[in-house]
Amino acid sequence: MTRAVITVPPHPRRGQVIEIRTLVGHPMETGYRHDNFGRPIPRNIITRFVCTYNGAEICRADFFPAISANPLFTFTTVATESGTLEFTWTGDNDFAHTMSVPIAVE
Amino acid sequence: MSARALVLVALVLAQQAGGADMPLEQRRSGAEFMSAETRAMQEDEAANPATLWLLDGESLWVRKAGRADVSCATCHGDASKSMRGVAARYPAYDTSAARPIDLEQRINACRTGAQQAEPFAFESRDLLALTTYVARQSRGMPITIRENATLAPFIERGRMAFSRRQGQLNMSCAQCHDANWGRKLGGNPIPQAHPTGYPLYRLEWQSVGSLQRRLRNCLAGVRAEAPPYGAPDLVDLELYLMWRARGMPLETPAVRP
């Protein structure tokens, strides 16, 4: 089961630029490693991250094998209104994980 | 001989060490030997990858299992109360085993005894998650291993393992971690080897792992054969190391390079 930890300030003021921190559990297997028998371990990474704020996309990122395992990614957004932040990670082997977090703007 | 092996041999010739007990004021956590960025990862639970394992552990704590169909919570209730202080005094003497056992073995004893379920495999995701969750409840508390008549022979066995030269490189733990801590090995500082934060997220592993996994890495490093997980020799060494670190605060789940 994929786990993710999202950090959003609890009560931002309207218009405040806030930092959103995302941490998701994923091995981010690069595809460049080999097992004990010399066989290549196939690539298995998250390739895309999208965040929407009440349905509107506020950040998108392409991840490559150079992103560490259990990716941590932080970006900013303007706190415009209360509602829902939705985070979606997709990648190799039909990986898809979504998490929603409420945002309460004063 | 590789460059690293040459460096190790030079250290061996330069210093002999005896596994002497380090006074508390001199004891320094591995956290002090790493970069500010890695320390920041450990301090902030929202940035610590081990938190992902804690979330799993939290779920496992309340999940019913085994023929007895009970969860940890059924007997132990709220972990933050019932498990507080437990990890700080492990490995602990177990009367039915008639020897000390570590936290992983204690959890498996509950698993097979109280839950009547299959034990978790060592280093499995579930066992690591549950051990990390239980140990986290002691975060900040001082490690408390008291040397009494019952534990003394096991601590002594651990001390001997720590001081004994072994492996193809014929080195002891003490030579690096008592006599040469703070010096560099292959560009990295040698820590004092206090297991203050286990299970921990090791950047090298890109995963949470146990103290036994780390000890087996060290043994591989001196080209010694590592005992299997759960072997009494490893638990004795864990016990000695925790005793050697007594008084230091538990940092679980720590982050280390």
Added chain:
Amino acid sequence: MTTRRDVLRSAGALVMTLVPVAGRATPATMQEAMRKVVGDAKIQRGKVTLDLPPLIDNGNVVALAVSVASPMTPTDYVKAIHVFNEKNPQPNIVSVYLGPRAGRASIFARVRLADSQTITAIAQLSDGSFWQATQDVIVTTAACAEELS
């Protein structure tokens, strides 16, 4: 002053003909990856701040921060930030697409770096201009590493 970048750019044609070591990026493949993003546009120095620790505990997890000086208004904002490396097997690290709603052009990620090398961050602005910053990092390897088992 003739920088290494200037030499690389001018020698681009020559370097491209060399056969790269299989599975290893080179400064040339990094330039190629950058060109895919930037096209023929000139990449100017400035506006971008790239922050990595100069000495790294373990190349598996490296703190990487990029920020771009920009008002982030609907008419003047950072559209994308692209980060490249020259010694990992693959030249791309991350590409982030932003808009005025970001408020600030500031991102942080934990990345893998295979070796001591130069990292490059390129910002694409809404007016079509490209800006870059680079930083050299030193990556040490862990002692007493286990075999993959």
